[in-house]
Amino acid sequence: MVGDVEVITSREVPLGGPRAMTVRRTLPQRARSLIGAWCFADHYGPDDVSRTGGMDVPPHPHTGLQTVSWLFSGAIEHRDTTGAHAVVRPGELNLMTGGSGVAHSEVSTTECDTLHGVQLWTALPESARHLPRSFVHHVPEPLPLGGATARVLVGTLAGHTSPVPTHSPLLGAELVLEPGRELALDVDPGFEHGVLVDQEPVVVQGTELAPAELGYVAPGVARLHLTNPGDRPARVMLLGGEPFGEPVVMWWNFIGRSHEEIAAYRDEWEAGSDRFGQVEGYRGEVQRLPAPPLPTVRLKARMSPPGPADPSAWG
Template sequence: MTVRRTLPQRARSLVGAWCFADHYGPDDITDTGGMDVPPHPHTGLQTVSWLFAGEIEHRDSSGVHAMVRPGELNLMTGGYGVAHSEVSTRGTSSLHGVQLWVALPDHARHRPRDFTHHVPSAVHLGGSTARVLLGTLAGHTSPVITHTPLLGAELVLAPHAELTLDVAADFEHGVLVDLGPVLLDGTELVRAEMGYLSPGADRLTVANPGDRPARVLLLGGTPFTEPVLMWWNFVGRSHEEIAGFREEWEAASERFGRVEGYRGQVQRLPAPPMPTVHLKPRLTPPDHGDPSAWG
């Protein structure tokens, strides 16, 4: 499958507490088999799964067995530790979506594993629509609990539509383009690019200059000020902590539990060797106040 990583990058590690964004597809998986990720661990984060096309079977060590479908939010909390598998279903011929991670703050990063499913309603904004996954936008608030102030929304813009939205001035924002191009406060973004806006403005404008609908994900949050160290599937605070998570996973520790019902040949994805260098937390560069884009 074609996977494009827009967070983290050399240019920016986080947007609010959003610390990871993979954008994949659309890919014809009729012959390739699509997604088949054996049970693997997570710590210190929440995973946000959002599909545009296809279907993925989710199983985790909380005993949750759920389907990820277009327009339906699946949020898994892997604070203290969780394991899960992800497999595209047999009836899926095209797979297209995003996988996002949210870093948990110190007061919540050791909380028990959990899972939330939510189907956000379409909010009609003139010729455009919004679906609020997390946080508040256009007068609509998601019931899904987050542990830092966050915003996550899908925006679908009609051809030649322009959408000006009230946003929290203390948030930084990222706009990930799925179908484009779009203009973010006048800066052009093409497909698979993410535009960034630093805190300070209480409005942002997204415009579709094209003759076809455009689609973006709007991500936001207050700047995350705690150190974040990401390695493999773990989010931690220090090299030693990450190394400890790896050792526990390899030892089949109860920290991560066990995923039941996964039918693949590899029942536990082995962790790669630790790097030979000492891992350091990611640092976000200072903002310059201007819209920027990367992809």
């Protein structure tokens, strides 16, 4: 912890599939599993697709969560078992609700030269985690803030509220700060917040964060101060929400409430259960991403604030 900001560094991990690309993961970590209901944050690029091969993630399952896809550059073809077939483009939000079960594929398109963006998940509360699968596409309008521009993906910021449905109090926004500018944002003091830096160092509450670092700010703060000390535009993702009061078990692509529930989801996916449906139109070599073996130790719940470290729960 530095001042009022806990600095969380990323770790590099391969994104699943035969053409695995490397992403930088800041959530979950041993130090912190959730920020509000935000439980997963992958940050990738800018990648030269001609060199790296881009993204090709075969059909794979999810339960108990919403996926939030957001690009800075490039294009990704999304197919899922709601019947949605969409192209994710910069500045356009694709939100998929996994609920009781969904499957989808993600492939960078032939029009994509440089791939750069974030993939985020939110955990669904008990009241919503068995909802039917669904898909929402939304293009948030740029919101000028005086020296900065915001795009509000979910929640409310600077008097602007996104129409995208969520199931717990959340905030998600892209912020671009002009060179040398400072921004003071009124935020909900009941929320905890995370600032994920994409490009150029950014100072948050007096603490400088490097690109790919995430700064955590605990509840109780009513105004966030962000400064771009450099001579080029800086970009961050602002994530916030009320501390998530339910224990969650996360493993691979599943979120549940117990080891037994996760094991059952895995068995159903491997058996081709109707719980997840069939992704139509995916043209890759592997038509279904197989689930890895369960760990030999029992999966334990993650808490916010975090409980004792449990590496076995990190699929």
